[in-house]
Amino acid sequence: MSIGRKLLLAAAKSEFLAKQATTRSFSKKAVKKFMPGEAPEDALNAAAELSREGRGTIFTKLGENLTRLDEAEAVRDHYMWMFDQIRERGIPGHVSVKPTQLGLDLSRDACEGHLRKLAAKAESTNTILWIDMEDSSYVDRTLQLYEELKAVYPSMGIAIQAYLKRTPNDIARLMPLKPIIRLVKGAYMEPPHIAFAAKRDTDFAYFDLSVRMLEAAAKGDCLPIFGTHDIPMVDRLVARAKEIGVADGKYEIHMLYGIRDADQRRLRTEGRVVKTLISYGSSWYKWYMRRLAERPANVWFVVRSMLPG
Ligand SMILES: Cc1cc2nc3c(=O)[nH]c(=O)nc-3n(C[C@H](O)[C@H](O)[C@H](O)COP(=O)(O)OP(=O)(O)OC[C@H]3O[C@@H](n4cnc5c(N)ncnc54)[C@H](O)[C@@H]3O)c2cc1C
Known part of the structure; x- marks a missing residue:
């Protein structure tokens, strides 16, 4: 991992910098590269x-590692509203949530309850509830939640990270559920004992795991989603x-709003199914640093946006 990447990921944990960044106009301007606006209406x-x-x-309201359970309830209620908006406006949209945004750090039961409610809503509005994957300390709990809920609510997807050395086993473990995997x-x-340090090892694992998922898809056992701008x-995966x-x-193929937009359009024009993950909300600091x-x-983009004009 490069020093620049390490520094940026370390800075992502600073509450002080978070407060500074989210109140300064230059950083608000810079973040617009990756999100249409802070309000849900902007995303819709x-x-x-x-x-x-x-x-x-795919809609995601930014925020993670909440420290009060009533905040998690408010997040759940917000997403319930978002599912209604998706249906009322006829938008082909999904919702993606972070378990710690639904209170996983505070109460597993509360988090599970919120996920259950959202999964039932996704099911009844004919869309998908995604669970994002956070850092490696959450992987076991997130997989367990997915396993329990996917058996009851089929319209649930989960993000899985190719850089983790455990991931081949995790994907094999999920296969009996006919998973939807991003x-x-x-x-x-x-x-380095948990995740590949070299990018080329992650890239190699990504291709290998993707092919395994495509082979499962050929048998109807998996819906693979490639969440990458690579x-x-x-192109190699489309050919495979x-x-x-x-x-x-x-x-x-799913990508983030504002990244590789011309390629997203080209892939769609060529007949691929392409979805764009749109983030919104004011708690964008940690996400933006990642x-x-x-x-x-991208740091140069931030520096440029600090300059007048
Ligand atoms: C839909 C979606 C959902 C995601 N959900 C999760 C999740 O739940 N958990 C998780 O850990 N990670 C998640 N990620 C982030 C992911 O793990 C990677 O950190 C991120 O996608 C960068 O890797 P890459 O696959 O795009 O490939 P890379 O090999 O890193 O990049 C390939 C090329 O894409 C472009 N690119 C990549 N990132 C950027 C950027 N930030 N700005 C501008 N150009 C860029 C560059 O041109 C780069 O050369 C998600 C990503 C996507 C697209």
């Missing part, structure tokens, strides 16, 4: 535009899906 309007191009959306490379700072990787005989729609760490060149 952006999603309506994407849907005109045939792109779906495979991502992984965004957190992890020690365009050569996506064709070879294996997995049709468009039996796998999907985006900067993924591509330290």
